[in-house]
Amino acid sequence: MELYKTNQLKIYNSLSKSKEVFKPIVEGNVGMYVCGPTVYSNVHLGNVRTFMSFDMIFRYLKHLGYKVRYVRNITDAGHLTDDDAEDKISTKARLEKIEPMEVVQRYTIDFHNTLQNINNLPPSIEPTATGHIVEQIEIIKDILAKGMAYEVNGSVYFDVLKYNETENYGILSGRKIEDSIENTRALDGQSEKKNPQDFALWKKADERHIMRWPSPWSDGFPGWHLECSAMSTKYLGSEFDIHGGGMDLKFPHHECEIAQSKVKNGVNPVHYWMHANMLILNGEKMSKSTGNYILPNEIFSGENNILSKPFSPSVTRFFMLQANYRSILDFTNAGIEASEKGYIKLEEAVNNLDNIAVSNKSSIDVKGWKQKCYDAMNDDFNTPILIANLFEAVKFVNLLLVKKETITAIDLKELKSTLKAFFYDVLGLKNEIQQDSSDKLTGVIELLIQMRKEARDNKNWSLSDQIRDELLALGIQLKDGKEGTTFSVN
RNA sequence: GGCGUCGUGGCCGAGUGGCUAGGCUGGGCUCUGCAAAAGCUCCUACAGCGGUUCGAAUCCGCUCGAUGCCUCCA
Numbered sequence: 001m002e003l004y005k006t007n008q009l010k011i012y013n014s015l016s017k018s019k020e021v022f023k024p025i026v027e028g029n030v031g032m033y034v035c036g037p038t039v040y041s042n043v044h045l046g047n048v049r050t051f052m053s054f055d056m057i058f059r060y061l062k063h064l065g066y067k068v069r070y071v072r073n074i075t076d077a078g079h080l081t082d083d084d085a086e087d088k089i090s091t092k093a094r095l096e097k098i099e100p101m102e103v104v105q106r107y108t109i110d111f112h113n114t115l116q117n118i119n120n121l122p123p124s125i126e127p128t129a130t131g132h133i134v135e136q137i138e139i140i141k142d143i144l145a146k147g148m149a150y151e152v153n154g155s156v157y158f159d160v161l162k163y164n165e166t167e168n169y170g171i172l173s174g175r176k177i178e179d180s181i182e183n184t185r186a187l188d189g190q191s192e193k194k195n196p197q198d199f200a201l202w203k204k205a206d207e208r209h210i211m212r213w214p215s216p217w218s219d220g221f222p223g224w225h226l227e228c229s230a231m232s233t234k235y236l237g238s239e240f241d242i243h244g245g246g247m248d249l250k251f252p253h254h255e256c257e258i259a260q261s262k263v264k265n266g267v268n269p270v271h272y273w274m275h276a277n278m279l280i281l282n283g284e285k286m287s288k289s290t291g292n293y294i295l296p297n298e299i300f301s302g303e304n305n306i307l308s309k310p311f312s313p314s315v316t317r318f319f320m321l322q323a324n325y326r327s328i329l330d331f332t333n334a335g336i337e338a339s340e341k342g343y344i345k346l347e348e349a350v351n352n353l354d355n356i357a358v359s360n361k362s363s364i365d366v367k368g369w370k371q372k373c374y375d376a377m378n379d380d381f382n383t384p385i386l387i388a389n390l391f392e393a394v395k396f397v398n399l400l401l402v403k404k405e406t407i408t409a410i411d412l413k414e415l416k417s418t419l420k421a422f423f424y425d426v427l428g429l430k431n432e433i434q435q436d437s438s439d440k441l442t443g444v445i446e447l448l449i450q451m452r453k454e455a456r457d458n459k460n461w462s463l464s465d466q467i468r469d470e471l472l473a474l475g476i477q478l479k480d481g482k483e484g485t486t487f488s489v490n
Numbered sequence: 491g492g493c494g495u496c497g498u499g500g501c502c503g504a505g506u507g508g509c510u511a512g513g514c515u516g517g518g519c520u521c522u523g524c525a526a527a528a529g530c531u532c533c534u535a536c537a538g539c540g541g542u543u544c545g546a547a548u549c550c551g552c553u554c555g556a557u558g559c560c561u562c563c564a
Contacts, residue, residue: 037564050564088562175493175560225561246564251493253563277495278558285557322513323503328496328557335502338514345513348527384504388512398528402521461523468526479527486527 002028002065009064011242012326014250014273015172019380022272024241030061030068031240033270035249036126038075039107040088043114044293045316045331046279048284050246052317053276053325055120055428057244060377063426071235072123073228074111075222076104077211087221090211100211101464104128114296118313119428123237129227133213136222136230139264140201140215148263154204154218160197163259169197172258172273173251199256201226216219225256230487231263232257238265238463244274276325281306282332294331307333311340314430318343321383321427342391347433349394350423352401353416355486359406364396366411370418377426386422393419400473402482433488441489445476449485452478 009022018472024030034054037047051072061068073138076089077100093100107159112122140156143149149158160169164177177197200223204430205212212219232240238261245254254273261269280286286293294304302310311319319339369392376385393415399405407415448467468478475490 035564038562043564049562053564168494173493175561247495248559248563251559252561276564278564280557283556287563319502327503330502332502334514338502339512342513382504384512388504391512395529402528404529456523459523465524472526477526480522480525481528482521488527 004028004064004066007374009378009379010380011272011274013271014275015270017174020272022241024066025239025271027355028065028067030066030242031236032058032061032068032070032242032244033228033236033240034070034072034123034243035228035245035253036075037074037107037111038088039104039111040092041211042110042295042297043107044286044295045281045299046293047246048114048118048296049279049320049329050276051115051120052118053067054194054244054274054430056325056383057242057274057277057381058121058123058320059428060381061425063421069125069236069293070123071125071127071232073231074104074108074126074128075224075227076101076108076128087209087211090209093210094208104130108123118296118317119430121428127231127235129222129231130211130228132227132234133222135234137202137215139226139230139233139260140217140222142459143201143260143263146263149201150194151217154220155192155200156202156217157193157198158201158256158259159194160199161195163263167259167262169255169259171255175251175255189235189364199223199225199252201260225253226260228253228257229260232269233261233265238273239267239269241270242272242274243270244276246275247275250275277328279320279329281330283330299336306433307336311336312382312432313328314432315340315343318346318387318427318429322387324380324382324384326380341482343490344433344490345391346423347431349397351432351433351488352397353412353419356397356400356407356412357403358409358412360408362411363405364400364407364411366407366418367417369393369415371398373418373422380387384428386427390419390422426466433490445471445487449478449487453485 010019011022013020014017032054036051037043054070054072058068058070077087087100089103094417096103115122140149143158144151144156144461147159148163149156160177163169169177182341200214202217202220202222204218204220209221211221213221234241243254243257258269261267278285281292281294284290284292294306298304298308298314299311299316300313315336319331319336320329322339369389372392373386373389376389379385392425396405396407396415400407415433424431448471452464452467455467457463471478471487477488477490479488480485
């Protein structure tokens, strides 16, 4: 039987600002849409945290037995820069004197490589904005026909004030449109919009704009917010279960999405809105302009001015999973160093699962422990609590190894499968220790362990310590125990 | 200025009306030839000031501080 039938998952819904019991539209199936990146530069660690958070959510939903269709778009057109209303991709292409699609290709590859490095699963569908121009034009036609948009000089804008007469613009972000009217900063005039709150559905392209498509209104390009409405509707339907994205997209992006979809399809598109919180660096917002930012590859390679040494993708992932996805997380050297030490302990315990002897009765409560793991994840994907429970299992494993606790074969099987399922499948961690120990290396080390034992039996401490210390210098740690000596490779 | 979020022990980071978070660090002990590893154990906190309550870190109010959005942003 599928696990979702016996687990009551609760999800924090940004729409209601509370945790709600998760009930999909179609039992056993989940439709999830997550706003993807605009591929005009390398993804930084903050981007990665958001996508990693939804990867964890995707993984747990699958673990519960749901059939999940996970759609995450690539924004390759329509996302404007702030200063001169030019497309981000187009700007980059002009600056580097390459084709816009070369920009898209370069950073899409970087995005995929980085997410693969950090062990994210690929989404079920990864559609692009430029691949859905036709769908977007159809939505604009529909919104125009319903009188909720207007055309000015070849551009089309969504009429937010009119929409707000019958609907609630601000339903997600909690903003009141009156406030935003009062507090709108004076923009440099020249706006075609009837009201500053209005947003573009279609923009006419000027002469220098490289990316352009024909439409009934002008040669131009779609507004940024529109692509998500078009693609989520196309692949998940007019109503679907989960929509995710970074906290910073809540307003205006997601608010606009709701408005567009509501006009087009007549229903509120999303049942559960989920927002992942920001990652900050040394207490401050990540920002390219101030230099306070770090790229994932710089963490893995150690080529940066922030960290004392390189940290692996799994350690980076583990660090981020030790905080709740809805909390702001501060990335610091001390923080990831602490995570690395804990992570190694956890990895070793996972490896040691196979070295445990069984008894005819259990002194530890495996069932109760397992339930606590599920309770943590069922409570809005509380990975910090889950990890705290995994460390409880680490203690079990270590006590079992020195025979201070006992376990039956059945309980051991359950402990193994549960710990491995959460470690590998749900949290998406990799066991880096295991990868480094080839059979040949293991044989060599075991030989040295044997030689050291003989030296110790002869009280030849200088030789035994030399073997131990020089191996340690190579990253191989010997561990003496009652049952003999074991080792780990870092 | 407007709309939010948050302030937890040496550090990171959960919890959110009464009951152990967890990790890292530091001290002590057991084990060990000495260490390391492992185990046990100690350091027992909730920004400040009021209020509600039998009882508040947890609810309410104010103050202070941090931070996000309001303009592109995961």
